[in-house]
């Protein structure tokens with residue numbers, strides 16, 4: 065199954081969201097195909113994370129909404145322990161098969177949209193690639209993050225940028241649109257407001273992604289050059305992706 069043929073799932077609950085990801089779990093990693101733009105997309109997305117996260121061998125980390133874990137085999141060897149959390153059993157099953165050889169991994173099936181009484185773990189770095197857009201209750205997610213984070217720890221959010229024109233109709237001719245009807249897109253500002261309400265301050269922000277993953281040929285080459293120019297201007301705030309770290313003062 066590729067992104068062009070996903071059908072948007074009507075969703076009101078986490079169960080609806082997990083049903084969507086369970087359905088596509090087996091083919092998730094192939095959804096954009098294997099093109100130069102996809103490889104570049106993953107390289108940039110992961111690169112911005114490494115730039116901001118300050119990983120170290122002594123640190124414990126948790127990736128929330130890990131899905132099939134496209135970056136787990138690269139991140140795990142750099143840290144002491146990596147806990148991989150997702151609510152979809154299907155996605156975790158696919159990930160489980162890929163990480164059998166890694167000794168410092170723990171998989172946890174948790175609905176992060178529901179308030180936890182206490183966290184099953186505490187870590188130094190919490191991060192999520194493409195999770196916040198799909199969480200039904202972001203306030204509960206952030207309160208859960210507080211329970212999961214050690215004092216002095218940080219959160220790194222890698223997400224779509226709600227300010228990008230791509231999410232306001234531009235992608236319609238190329239893709240299905242949103243995965244679930246409850247999906248939401250946040251801008252740096254709207255997410256920052258939520259983070260402040262939960263006691264977190266922004267530390268660093270990088271905007272990135274000026275071509276969509278999966279785009280091919282001449283269109284990819286043109287958008288890549290245009291993106292390189294935009295990145296040096298204030299227009300970079302309209303990039304498709306943003307990577308932002310938050311700390312508690």
Ligand SMILES: C[S@@+](CC[C@H](N)C(=O)[O-])C[C@H]1O[C@@H](n2cnc3c(N)ncnc32)[C@H](O)[C@@H]1O
Pocket residue numbers: 078081082085128129130131132133134149150151152155174175176177178192193194195198199200
């Ligand atoms: C768009 S996928 C991203 C997967 C992966 N991080 C990646 O970049 O390919 C979103 C993931 O978030 C998970 N998710 C959504 N809502 C969740 C929730 N309330 N609790 C836990 N996981 C959730 C989904 O099951 C899915 O695996």
